[in-house]
Amino acid sequence: xxxxxxxxxxxxxxxxxxxxxxxxxxxxxxxxxxxxxxxxxxxxxxxxxxxxxxxxxxxxxxxxxxxxxxxxxxxxxxxxxxxxxxxxxxxxxxxxxxxxxxxxxxxxxxxxxxxxxxxxxxxxxxxxxx
Amino acid sequence: xxxxxxxxxxxxxxxxxxxxxxxxxxxxxxxxxxxxxxxxxxxxxxxxxxxxxxxxxxxxxxxxxxxxxxxxxxxxxxxxxxxxxxxxxxxxxxxxxxxxxxxxxxxxxxxxxxxxxxxxxxxxxxxxxxxxxxx
Ligand SMILES: Nc1ncnc2c1ncn2[C@@H]1O[C@H](COP(=O)(O)OP(=O)(O)O)[C@@H](O)[C@H]1O
Ligand SMILES: [Mg+2]
Numbered sequence: 652x653x654x655x656x657x658x659x660x661x662x663x664x665x666x667x668x669x670x671x672x673x674x675x676x677x678x679x680x681x682x683x684x685x686x687x688x689x690x691x692x693x694x695x696x697x698x699x700x701x702x703x704x705x706x707x708x709x710x711x712x713x714x715x716x717x718x719x720x721x722x723x724x725x726x727x728x729x730x731x732x733x734x735x736x737x738x739x740x741x742x743x744x745x746x747x748x749x750x751x752x753x754x755x756x757x758x759x760x761x762x763x764x765x766x767x768x769x770x771x772x773x774x775x776x777x778x779x780x781x
Numbered sequence: 782x783x784x785x786x787x788x789x790x791x792x793x794x795x796x797x798x799x800x801x802x803x804x805x806x807x808x809x810x811x812x813x814x815x816x817x818x819x820x821x822x823x824x825x826x827x828x829x830x831x832x833x834x835x836x837x838x839x840x841x842x843x844x845x846x847x848x849x850x851x852x853x854x855x856x857x858x859x860x861x862x863x864x865x866x867x868x869x870x871x872x873x874x875x876x877x878x879x880x881x882x883x884x885x886x887x888x889x890x891x892x893x894x895x896x897x898x899x900x901x902x903x904x905x906x907x908x909x910x911x912x913x914x915x916x
Binding site for chain 2 (some may be wrong): 670673674704705706707708709711712714734736737739740743744745746747
């Protein structure tokens with residue numbers, strides 16, 4: 652997966668997208684990421700898009716598809732680092748990203764994932780006790 | 782209205798799409814368009830160029846710098862000679878797609894620019910012209 656630098660941080664996986672990816676590379680990303688998630692079984696995946704200068708409807712849909720797939724595989728996804736101008740443009744373009752979780756940067760995304768994965772564990776524990 | 786600069790670029794492949802996107806940004810920077818204006822225009826161009834490749838079998842992108850006494854602007858015309866669009870009004874509606882897309886390309890790119898004109902003839906092809914002005 653040398654096209655997309657992947658970093659394991661504890662239970663989480665951080666993947667950084669490069670600017671100007673071709674459609675083929677984006678589809679490879681979906682494939683590769685599903686494989687990695689099945690293999691590594693992270694609790695959460697952070698997708699860093701800070702280097703992307705635009706997010707069109709194609710990439711937006713691919714990102715929200717990736718989030719759905721990863722969620723089915725048992726991990727949470729947060730898209731982090733979207734540039735403010737990209738965010739403003741995306742809103743005007745339409746509902747490209749669906750209901751994907753987003754965070755300002757890797758740190759806050761990590762915090763979000765911790766909260767998400769912790770609460771589901773403690774909820775499970777709580778219901779197991781009752 | 783004067784055309785200060787005029788260039789036609791091929792639009793057949795994914796890499797052409799990237800080249801056109803980069804060219805639009807490069808043309809806009811010295812004209813004083815800010816990053817948000819650049820991003821909106823480049824995103825709109827990207828949507829239309831993708832349509833020309835996906836549905837129109839490829840075509841060309843024409844980039845123009847325009848100037849009159851009051852203002853300057855950038856115009857990008859995306860042309861293909863493919864199947865054309867049967868019902869433009871329907872195609873412009875958010876969420877309408879005959880492919881597997883989100884159906885936001887046409888409606889969305891119109892929202893991102895100052896002027897949006899579309900011509901299409903079934904069996905002849907499609908031409909979409911978008912313009913962004915710098916006051
Ligand atoms: N250049 C084109 N040639 C033929 N049909 C087109 C072209 N551009 C758009 N269309 C039609 O208009 C529809 C809506 O386009 P768009 O809003 O970009 O959404 P999407 O690409 O997600 O389908 C397309 O599904 C297609 O049927
Ligand atoms: Mg489209």
